[in-house]
Amino acid sequence: MYRDVDQMSARECYQAAVAAVIPRPIAWVSTKSRDGVLNLAPYSFFSVASCQPLILSVTQITPRNLKDKDTLTNLEQTGECVVNIVDEACVEIMNASCEGFSPEVDEFKTLGIEEVESIKVAPPGVAMSPVRFECKLQQVIKLSEGAMGGSLMLLQVVAIHSADHCAQDQTIMTNSIKAVGKMGGDSYCNTTQGFDLSRP
Ligand SMILES: Cc1cc2nc3c(=O)[nH]c(=O)nc-3n(C[C@H](O)[C@H](O)[C@H](O)COP(=O)(O)O)c2cc1C
Numbered sequence: 001m002y003r004d005v006d007q008m009s010a011r012e013c014y015q016a017a018v019a020a021v022i023p024r025p026i027a028w029v030s031t032k033s034r035d036g037v038l039n040l041a042p043y044s045f046f047s048v049a050s051c052q053p054l055i056l057s058v059t060q061i062t063p064r065n066l067k068d069k070d071t072l073t074n075l076e077q078t079g080e081c082v083v084n085i086v087d088e089a090c091v092e093i094m095n096a097s098c099e100g101f102s103p104e105v106d107e108f109k110t111l112g113i114e115e116v117e118s119i120k121v122a123p124p125g126v127a128m129s130p131v132r133f134e135c136k137l138q139q140v141i142k143l144s145e146g147a148m149g150g151s152l153m154l155l156q157v158v159a160i161h162s163a164d165h166c167a168q169d170q171t172i173m174t175n176s177i178k179a180v181g182k183m184g185g186d187s188y189c190n191t192t193q194g195f196d197l198s199r200p
Contacts, residue, residue, distance in 0.1 A: 010148035014061070015184075023181025023189045027058045028084040028094050031074035032123040033103060038115070039070045040097045040107040040126065042086065044182035045150070054157040055138055056083055059150045070103050072140065072151055079137040080121035081155060084129035087178045091188060120158045130166045130177045134159040 005013065018024075027046035031039045045059035060072045068076075075081055086094045097107050108115050108124070115124035118134045125132035135155035143150040166176040174191075181189045 010146075014148060018182075019184035022183045023191075024183075025179065026086040026094065026182055027056065028086050028090065028097070028126060028129065029058060029071050030082045030084060030108075030123045030125060031071055031080070032078055033070070033074045034077040037104055038106045038108050038123065039074055039103075040111075040113065041069065041071050042094050042098050043071070046083075049154055053138075056133060056135060056155045056157060058083070058153045058155060060153065062144070062147055062149045062151065064147045066147060068151070070101075072153060073103070075137045075153060075155075076140065078122065080123055081135050081137070082118055082121065082123050082125040083133040083135055083155065083157075084126040085131040085177060086180055087130045088180055088190065089178075090126070090128055091180050116161075118159070125161065130163045130179070131172060132161040133157045134161075 003016070008016070024044040025046050027043045029041055029043055033039065043058045043060070045061065047057050049055040049057040060069050063069065071081070093111055093113060096111055097113070101107055101110065107113065114127035116127040116132075117124055121134045121136065125134070135157050138154040138156040141152040141154070143152060162172050166173055175194070177191070179191045181191060183189055
């Protein structure tokens with residue numbers, strides 16, 4: 001198959017990206033609005049943008065109505081969030097939190113998700129998440145004004161929490177996290193069937 005991107009619709013570009021850029025980690029982002037309403041939503045266009053300073057990247061894909069999602073709106077209002085890592089135990093409730101709740105709805109309360117207080121930022125983390133990154137917004141880069149365009153949120157990490165069973169001697173143990181990854185469509189994958197390959 002060969003495709004010329006100039007001949008592809010936004011939908012087809014999206015499909016190609018989510019089908020082939022796999023597996024993607026999931027940032028389950030908690031924020032608080034200016035009015036104090038908590039919000040929680042998953043984003044799999046998620047990676048590490050810098051290690052010193054430690055900066056995570058999360059991308060909002062602009063909806064058809066061109067209205068920013070609550071996560072970006074809240075980040076622009078208050079500048080703080082928590083990126084919660086999603087493990088096998090979190091995955092169903094994480095999926096439920098992607099529903100398009102209106103901005104006045106507190107997803108933690110509505111879905112019965114237990115909060116845990118953060119140390120350096122106002123939004124709480126998700127208690128059941130194995131690793132939580134407290135972050136401050138560094139910048140938003142809007143790559144396109146149109147629908148399906150990307151707004152890249154660069155999030156500077158100010159504190160890291162990990163569950164006791166995921167860390168040893170101040171080091172996070174990858175295999176203990178049991179993180180899940182996003183595949184194309186509605187598919188997910190586990191991360192416990194890895195293999196090692198030493199670098200030359
Ligand atoms: C696993 C998963 C990953 C998602 N990844 C993204 C993403 O990277 N970017 C995005 O704009 N929406 C993504 N979504 C959809 C958002 O979660 C959804 O639009 C949500 O309602 C946004 O909530 P908010 O308005 O509270 O921020 C994803 C949904 C799921 C279930």
